[in-house]
Amino acid sequence: MDRTFAMLIDGAAVAGAGNFPVINPATGRPFAHCPHADRALLDRAVAAGVAAFPRWAATPVDDRAALVARLADALATRADEFAALLTAEQGKPLAQAGHEVAGAVETLRAFAAMRPESRVLRDDGRARIVEHRTPLGVVAAIVPWNYPLLLLMNKIGPGLVAGNCIVAKPAPTTPLTALLFGEICRELLPPGVVNIICDRNDLGDALTGHSDIAMLSFTGSTATGRKVMAAGAQAIRRVSLELGGNDAAIVLDDADPVVAARRIFAGAMMNAGQVCVAIKRAYVPETMMEPFCDELVRLAQAHVVDNGARQGAQMGPLQNAAQYEKVKALLAETAEQGRVLAGGAAIDRPGYFIAPTIVRDLPDDARLVREEQFGPVLPVLSYSDIDEAVARADAGVYGLGGSVWGHDVDRAAQVAMRMGSGTVWINQHAALDAAIPFRGARQSGMGGDLGQDGLHEYTQAHIVNIALGRGV
Numbered sequence: 001m002d003r004t005f006a007m008l009i010d011g012a013a014v015a016g017a018g019n020f021p022v023i024n025p026a027t028g029r030p031f032a033h034c035p036h037a038d039r040a041l042l043d044r045a046v047a048a049g050v051a052a053f054p055r056w057a058a059t060p061v062d063d064r065a066a067l068v069a070r071l072a073d074a075l076a077t078r079a080d081e082f083a084a085l086l087t088a089e090q091g092k093p094l095a096q097a098g099h100e101v102a103g104a105v106e107t108l109r110a111f112a113a114m115r116p117e118s119r120v121l122r123d124d125g126r127a128r129i130v131e132h133r134t135p136l137g138v139v140a141a142i143v144p145w146n147y148p149l150l151l152l153m154n155k156i157g158p159g160l161v162a163g164n165c166i167v168a169k170p171a172p173t174t175p176l177t178a179l180l181f182g183e184i185c186r187e188l189l190p191p192g193v194v195n196i197i198c199d200r201n202d203l204g205d206a207l208t209g210h211s212d213i214a215m216l217s218f219t220g221s222t223a224t225g226r227k228v229m230a231a232g233a234q235a236i237r238r239v240s241l242e243l244g245g246n247d248a249a250i251v252l253d254d255a256d257p258v259v260a261a262r263r264i265f266a267g268a269m270m271n272a273g274q275v276c277v278a279i280k281r282a283y284v285p286e287t288m289m290e291p292f293c294d295e296l297v298r299l300a301q302a303h304v305v306d307n308g309a310r311q312g313a314q315m316g317p318l319q320n321a322a323q324y325e326k327v328k329a330l331l332a333e334t335a336e337q338g339r340v341l342a343g344g345a346a347i348d349r350p351g352y353f354i355a356p357t358i359v360r361d362l363p364d365d366a367r368l369v370r371e372e373q374f375g376p377v378l379p380v381l382s383y384s385d386i387d388e389a390v391a392r393a394d395a396g397v398y399g400l401g402g403s404v405w406g407h408d409v410d411r412a413a414q415v416a417m418r419m420g421s422g423t424v425w426i427n428q429h430a431a432l433d434a435a436i437p438f439r440g441a442r443q444s445g446m447g448g449d450l451g452q453d454g455l456h457e458y459t460q461a462h463i464v465n466i467a468l469g470r471g472v
């Protein structure tokens with residue numbers, strides 16, 4: 001690929017302080033170069049947001065939303081180009097890259113249809129008190145590498161409709177689709193409203209600590225989220241964190257084990273397991289273990305793992321070398337602690353490929369059970385008592401998503417009510433929708449981007465309290 005990419009600062013395409021190679025994870029080799037910012041360019045991007053903010057905030061919300069809808073239309077028009085670039089930088093199969101682009105379009109459209117809502121808190125003849133929702137200023141939007149385009153739109157959509165300006169920073173291993181989106185912003189938005197800068201994983205602190213940033217909107221690991229929150233604490237900046245997860249799926253004893261296994265396999269292996277809400281553990285009744293695991297093994301062995309650009313690939317590589325090494329180390333430990341039924345190792349070829357892996361009989365304190373694997377590796381854990389299963393599923397620091405699988409959905413919903421994660425799905429998993437709030441519990445985050453609540457996250461509650469009948 002020989003095209004050049006530029007950052008977006010103050011409405012201009014900016015070449016950057018230098019370039020770094022972007023690796024195609026299916027080959028392990030560079031396929032493009034990406035410009036990166038330095039501190040001076042970062043300052044310019046923030047200053048552009050600060051300068052653009054008063055006019056953008058004063059633009060009628062319907063006009064702002066109309067521009068967000070135009071961003072969506074422009075993205076939809078270039079969907080194939082975005083999907084091909086996404087597969088090249090992220091690794092996911094082309095069809096799944098197409099779904100991510102379509103999801104990004106839908107997200108922008110969903111926010112274009114939402115409005116910050118004012119509410120009358122009191123109107124009793126003596127006082128009229130109204131809560132308005134006003135924008136905050138310049139939002140730093142920091143995203144990870146698993147869904148680089150969609151997760152960015154989760155921030156740009158609500159951020160712009162709410163009236164904020166944005167300085168976005170993609171992850172250094174997947175910066176290119178964000179820069180391509182910058183081309184669309186450059187055509188459609190006033191200068192400075194959206195700025196997109198790249199780094200070599202070295203400008204996060206400078207951005208989150210910048211005195212002119214009003215809000216830190218971060219999606220990524222819990223470890224980095226902790227640093228972002230600490231940076232926010234210095235100036236009491238608004239902080240929204242969407243962090244890691246270790247989602248459990250609980251299969252009930254009235255489920256069909258084969259049907260449940262199929263859907264749970266899909267929920268665990270999507271994007272090669274690199275999803276904050278991938279199924280990362282399955283709790284299955286002891287009596288159901290054999291048919292459930294047999295079906296998982298059949299699916300794992302039949303799953304086509306290949307370069308995502310090739311027709312027929314169902315799963316691509318892990319996105320980067322560091323994640324690949326992390327999952328390989330987990331697999332080495334796992335082989336000693338549990339029974340590996342399928343996969344269990346890297347695939348011997350260039351790139352960062354791991355075989356779809358099914359493991360059973362791990363102890364609850366195994367790292368693969370306690371930590372977020374972020375790879376195509378599913379531990380299956382047996383249980384004999386549902387109370388015990390709920391307690392084990394809820395153990396640990398994360399509380400992002402979870403799911404319950406059973407024939408009787410009312411009974412499944414009762415189990416869901418006892419689980420502590422922010423979202424619990426029944427007979428499905430990871431069914432995210434831009435119009436529905438999505439918020440992590442415990443160390444999976446605070447705040448969040450989606451739904452009307454997500455839009456309000458990008459605003460300040462502004463109360464106007466009028467004394468009536470007491471004119472001066």
Ligand code: NAD
Pocket residue numbers: 142143144145146147151169170171172201202203204205208219220221222223224225227228241242243244245275276277372374400440444445
């Ligand atoms: P990461 O935390 O390493 O990086 C995320 C982003 O933060 C990158 O852009 C990175 O450059 C930047 N960053 C690095 N150091 C920083 C610092 N000191 N200050 C500010 N920013 C900094 O995460 P990752 O490994 O890229 O992504 C995987 C993680 O993201 C997983 O834990 C996954 O569960 C989580 N995630 C969560 C959600 C959600 O909605 N809850 C969605 C997707 C991914």
